[in-house]
Amino acid sequence: MFLLNFVYGVEMKPPVNKLPGFIAQIVKRTADLANVVDRDKQLVIISDRIEAEALQNYYQSKGVLEDVHPLIHLSKASDCKLSFTDYGFNSQNNELYLYKEMVAWFRILNGDDQQKKMALLQMEEHFICRNDQLFFVDRMHIELMQGIARAYNIELTFSSE
Template structure:
């Protein structure tokens, strides 16, 4: 997982289709793109400045925000019906989570023998946009609405687990 910047391009109206294609070609030359989905660019931190300069040159404003590249769906991610409210699956199969709306947590048992991570995971899945299973529920990753952070903590505590914030990759 890697933090990236999402940049939603606000393309000017009345431009020929080649205008956007020219920008995409120049963006590819920067090696800054992690991926893209229509007019939403996912940019690595180290290339953000180059992309911003390029967009300034073409006079294309962009709305930016923090996103997390989760990886590919084939890596074990299961998407809930609410996924599209919180994330994007690109044509290349990458999953990106909008960190302004959601966060990534895991359930950890610590050293508790009486923890019930599978039961906690089962209940927490009802409130997730996506999850990536790991053995027995412990270590399973959950993408949840930021406003449900407290609920996730209470669910974990009820089953003697801890909800750990994971949207700050090491």
């Protein structure tokens, strides 16, 4: 099992033809319902699932809910590739987040060190990010990563939950 920091992005669609008081009410109620840890444009990032659900219900009742996104909060030590922005974003607070539903992650469990290095060279072009010994790829590349691992006789452990 991997220890990742899962958070929730509650996305608000911009209110159309609403008075400034309506927007102020939304902002105040957002602060009352949830501890906002970060933002990105119209996305409010919440660490607590129950608070995220409460905010989702409130936005829905006001007709401003766009979507809710399960997110992975990456550490500052993460090495992200150019493709990162297809799967995540750099927030207002300069934090890195991946959309959980778009990615899978794995560790290399077993195998000869030289074989691991060779496999990683081949896998690297498909990495979105790497964080210490944890590698993030598009969910569609799970079978490809497993195939490369078999070719180099190494063992991976995947997760997407």
